[in-house]
Amino acid sequence: MEETKSPIMDRIAEANKSATTGIDSKDIKEWITIYIMGRGYKVPADLTVLTAMEYAGYKFVRSVGCRQGFCGACATVFRKKGDYKLQADMACQTRAEDGMYLVQIPFTPAEKASYDLTKEDYSPSVLIKYYPEVARCVSCNTCTKACPQDLEVMDYVQAALRGDFEALARDSFDCIQCGLCAMRCPAEIVQYHVGQLGRRLYGRNGLGAPKHLEKRVEEIQNGQFKKALDTVISCSDEELRKKYTAREIEPE
Amino acid sequence: MSAHEDFKLLTDGMKVPYFPGCTLKTTARNFEESALASARALGIEMVELPRWNCCGTVFSLSADDLIHHVASVRNLIRVQEMNKQGLVNENHRLVTLCSMCFNTLKRSNLRVKENAEDMKKINDLMYREEDYQGHVEVVHFIELIRDLGFGKVKRAVKKSLTELKVAPYYGCMILRPKEVSIDDPEAPTIMHEMLQALGTEVISTPYNKVCCGSYQTVQEKSTVVELAHEILTHAQKAGAEAMATTCPLCAFNLDNRQKEIVEKYPGFKKMPIFYITQLMAIAFDLDKKFYGFEQNFVDPKPLLKAKNLLKQ
Helix, strand or coil: CECCCCHHHHHHHHHHHHHHHCCCHHHCCCEEEEEECCEEEEEECCCEHHHHHHHCCCECCCCCCCCCCCCCCCEEEEECCCCCCCEEEEHHHCECCCCCEEEECCCCCCCCCCCCHHHCCCCHHHHHHHCHHHHHCCCCCHHHHHCCCCCCHHHHHHHHHCCCHHHHHHHHCCCCCCCHHHHHCCCCCCHHHHHHHHHHHHHHHHCCCCHHHHHHHHHHHCCCCHHHHHHHHHCCHHHHHHHHHCCCCCCC | CCHHHHHHHHHCCEEEEEECCCHHHCCCHHHHHHHHHHHHHCCEEEEECCCCCCCCCCCCCCCCCHHHHHHHHHHHHHHHHHHHCCCCCCCCEEEECCHHHHHHHHHHHHHHHHCHHHHHHHHHHCCCCCCCCCCCEEEEHHHHHHHHCHHHHHHHCCCCCCCCEEEECCCCCCCCCHHHCCCCCCCCCHHHHHHHHCCCEECCCHHHHCCCCCCHHHHCHHHHHHHHHHHHHHHHHCCCCEEEECCHHHHHHHHHCHHHHHHHCCCCCCCCEEEHHHHHHHHCCCCHHHCCHHHCCCCCHHHHHHCCCCCC
16 A cells, blocks of 8 residues: 655545545535544545545555455454554445544465475374464454454364364354454464364365265266357357357346 | 162263363373263263363463463353353353363462452453353362262272272372362372272372373473383382373373383383273273273273273
């Protein structure tokens, strides 16, 4: 992200307002002040933290992704007016509020272990081998409080500690890897990497081969989809566009 | 009514909250499986806490180090939740098997019960949990059995362990400090009584509560080798053929370290180390799958076969 500093950049940001927010400042009645890295900005009320920052003139290179609350790229840390609690969430899913102090966390520095799943034992010691700091957990639950996905993060760290791969995979399944748990952990555990290793080990060893996949591979090998694929390949650009537009779309 | 039926009436339907701890789910599964099955044979259902975390591992002695008691207290809150959900019919006891978990949970419990300020600070740190009210009592499995009466264990024995010479090994975590001791910390008898009820010939040795070396096993393996060698050879001199314990760390030091003991003392004869609950499972004639001998380092099967306690 870059803060616009020169008058020229300010003018560019001003011109971009309607493009980034979709509204004209003349029509905005409710305004709030938010503090981005300590500096106050007047922004329209009811924007998300992400769009409010863009309104204020920030252009995101990192710290933004899907804008739908799925990708985990736009972690934000903030305090609300009059509240001592440090909170964390996804900027694209959090409403900017008057008097809010905030900053984006574009990345959580953490070493990601390198492993070959085919060579690892399916045992609790694998988790401890790559992420020994798991054993430092004091069950303070700070990770759970930080999680924008509302996961029981501490519970899955504890599951990792005792090698309960099923619980680890289940309870960490909706993790979007934003890293906020790890930023807050006093034991310096990298919860989201532990969860990912756990899910991979469980997927490979704990679940067994999925029957539907075996069946589909067999169908492909038997040439069941060859004709349909050949038809698509032999299409002209125009035919392909026509087919694409007319394709059957999954219901919303 | 037979004595056995009388006992069943006393315990049938007893559902008590149970805290396993990490070791019982990994390297001491044989302890957990034999204990849960033996408890069932006595009509006791040990219901695992639905959401438990590490006990805290080692009781922190620092006066201002409250963070290391949070884990324990959180588990005690889980017991309250369990009671509210009607999962158990015991309203205050929490049963543990691992001696280390027992010690940590019980001491943290005492600390917050006796210190309202500590209790408040820890409760303030909780999130969606209700406050800990301080009504839980942490008990060890063999204490629970003693409360029911060892005579009743005796009546549940189907295959008496007569002629099996077993030395109980208490270690320190269930005896010290005396505030949390399950028995007289200097002259304990609780494991002796349990072994007697199972029919074994109980061998007493003054080394039955001498430190096994504990966590030195990680950094100072040789210290543990010396201590374990002393404990084991004294028991053997007194006539023991096996030892029984309730602590996974003692079990590791006395059992697995026999590998290094043999290397250092070639004359040493290996001796099986049982969890006391494994002996219960054998005496109650439960299915072999509950014995879990594959996790014992020194194989107890030859000894048990020689005593006709295990089929060839």
